[in-house]
Amino acid sequence: MDFHFSPEEKAFRQDLRAWLKENVPPDWEGVFLEEEEKEWRQGREFVKKLSDKGWVAPSWPKEYGGMEASPALQLVYNEEMGYHRAPIGSVVQAVGYIGPAILAFGTEEQKKQHLPPITAGEIVWCQGFSEPEAGSDLAALQTRAVKDGDDYVINGTKIWTSNAHRSDWCILLARTDPAAPKHKGIGFFLVDMKSPGITVQPIINMANVHSFNQVFLEDVRVPKSGLLGQENQGWFITIMALDFERSTLVAAAISMAKRNLDELIDYCKETKVNGGTLLDNPLVRHKLAEMTIEIEVGKYMVYRVVSLQARQEPGSIEAAVCKLYNTELDVRVANTGIQILGLYGQLQRDSKWAQLMGRFQKSYMYALAMTVGGGSSEIQRNIIAMRGLGLPRR
Numbered sequence: 001m002d003f004h005f006s007p008e009e010k011a012f013r014q015d016l017r018a019w020l021k022e023n024v025p026p027d028w029e030g031v032f033l034e035e036e037e038k039e040w041r042q043g044r045e046f047v048k049k050l051s052d053k054g055w056v057a058p059s060w061p062k063e064y065g066g067m068e069a070s071p072a073l074q075l076v077y078n079e080e081m082g083y084h085r086a087p088i089g090s091v092v093q094a095v096g097y098i099g100p101a102i103l104a105f106g107t108e109e110q111k112k113q114h115l116p117p118i119t120a121g122e123i124v125w126c127q128g129f130s131e132p133e134a135g136s137d138l139a140a141l142q143t144r145a146v147k148d149g150d151d152y153v154i155n156g157t158k159i160w161t162s163n164a165h166r167s168d169w170c171i172l173l174a175r176t177d178p179a180a181p182k183h184k185g186i187g188f189f190l191v192d193m194k195s196p197g198i199t200v201q202p203i204i205n206m207a208n209v210h211s212f213n214q215v216f217l218e219d220v221r222v223p224k225s226g227l228l229g230q231e232n233q234g235w236f237i238t239i240m241a242l243d244f245e246r247s248t249l250v251a252a253a254i255s256m257a258k259r260n261l262d263e264l265i266d267y268c269k270e271t272k273v274n275g276g277t278l279l280d281n282p283l284v285r286h287k288l289a290e291m292t293i294e295i296e297v298g299k300y301m302v303y304r305v306v307s308l309q310a311r312q313e314p315g316s317i318e319a320a321v322c323k324l325y326n327t328e329l330d331v332r333v334a335n336t337g338i339q340i341l342g343l344y345g346q347l348q349r350d351s352k353w354a355q356l357m358g359r360f361q362k363s364y365m366y367a368l369a370m371t372v373g374g375g376s377s378e379i380q381r382n383i384i385a386m387r388g389l390g391l392p393r394r
């Protein structure tokens with residue numbers, strides 16, 4: 001057991017930290033998900049700068065614009081990006097699990113076509129998995145892909161597709177063999193979002209922002225070269241992608257929660273009440289102490305997943321434990337902030353009375369969403385119970 005980072009990893013952390021201090025936009029409000037138009041533009045400009053440094057996808061091979069970073073170096077990167085709230089939301093999916101799926105299952109041609117534009121910060125990807133009747137039970141998806149000459153013709157609808165309205169490409173699951181058992185007849189497609197027959201309809205989220213969409217596919221022709229892996233291998237690729245998605249989502253999120261907590265502690269030290277500061281209240285002190293412990297626990301869960309990845313050992317149970325604990329912890333941290341800030345905590349950042357740029361109000365709403373996206377908490381508990389503890393399916 002050795003939790004120390006190597007000299008190379010420490011040096012990278014220092015370089016990256018210094019660069020982030022210089023380059024995260026000064027008026028960046030630190031919400032991570034660049035949903036509003038201005039944030040989106042700032043995020044895309046930031047990714048371009050990151051690309052000039054060769055830092056968009058550290059763990060990828062150098063020939064596709066990566067650094068061939070070890071899992072530990074990638075962890076350092078995720079921690080710093082999260083702590084500095086770097087605006088990389090537009091590439092998180094592509095870098096975290098779409099690119100790795102293409103690397104693992106793609107042809108040489110697919111890798112050359114799709115990976116360099118991601119590390120160059122030119123192309124945005126979205127994920128077309130969920131459907132109105134297939135979310136937790138994803139394999140129940142109904143979208144159909146029928147072979148026709150050199151193409152597949154795709155019909156169906158996808159829902160909750162984050163950033164579909166800003167994406168160039170989409171990873172899309174569609175049923176290639178309706179007669180096969182539901183997990184076995186699925187294809188994994190790489191679809192150009194400009195293809196005729198695709199309509200993107202906005203869905204406004206509970207923070208009143210257009211973040212996800214419903215996507216309708218009507219006779220969309222996808223060339224055979226757009227199939228990733230074998231025709232009915234889609235579920236296998238999806239499982240790998242979802243494991244990566246879970247560990248990607250939480251590594252930066254826990255550092256972001258730590259930053260929120262650090263700023264909350266500073267706020268409590270500085271805020272005067274009844275002749276003292278907020279810190280004189282034992283309830284506040286205990287809550288902050290409790291959150292500090294939980295964030296440490298969450299951090300070491302991430303380290304555990306990374307150490308398994310470094311040894312190339314299976315870690316889907318650990319990834320589920322980590323996703324479950326850390327996304328629910330984000331809710332607890334957000335709740336703590338809202339409670340300590342009192343009525344101010346409910347104000348949005350554009351109010352002159354908002355504290356800490358209204359971050360706790362925003363993260364209060366978004367943290368809850370993260371317990372659903374990437375597989376809900378209940379589904380993570382099912383995975384842990386069945387695959388981890390060997391309990392029967394109910």
Ligand SMILES: Cc1cc2nc3c(=O)[nH]c(=O)nc-3n(C[C@H](O)[C@H](O)[C@H](O)COP(=O)(O)OP(=O)(O)OC[C@H]3O[C@@H](n4cnc5c(N)ncnc54)[C@H](O)[C@@H]3O)c2cc1C
Nearest residue numbers: 127128129130135136160161162369372373374375376378
């Ligand atoms: C912020 C956000 C972004 C998202 N982005 C994308 C995206 O880009 N692309 C994409 O494809 N999808 C995306 N999703 C969709 C997400 O993957 C689904 O919402 C999720 O898988 C749950 O599916 P559902 O919404 O259909 O809920 P359902 O599956 O209908 O679940 C409803 C409730 O029932 C519970 N439940 C369901 N089955 C079980 C069970 N077997 N045991 C116990 N409880 C169960 C669930 O936990 C949940 O509480 C996003 C979701 C969110 C919140």
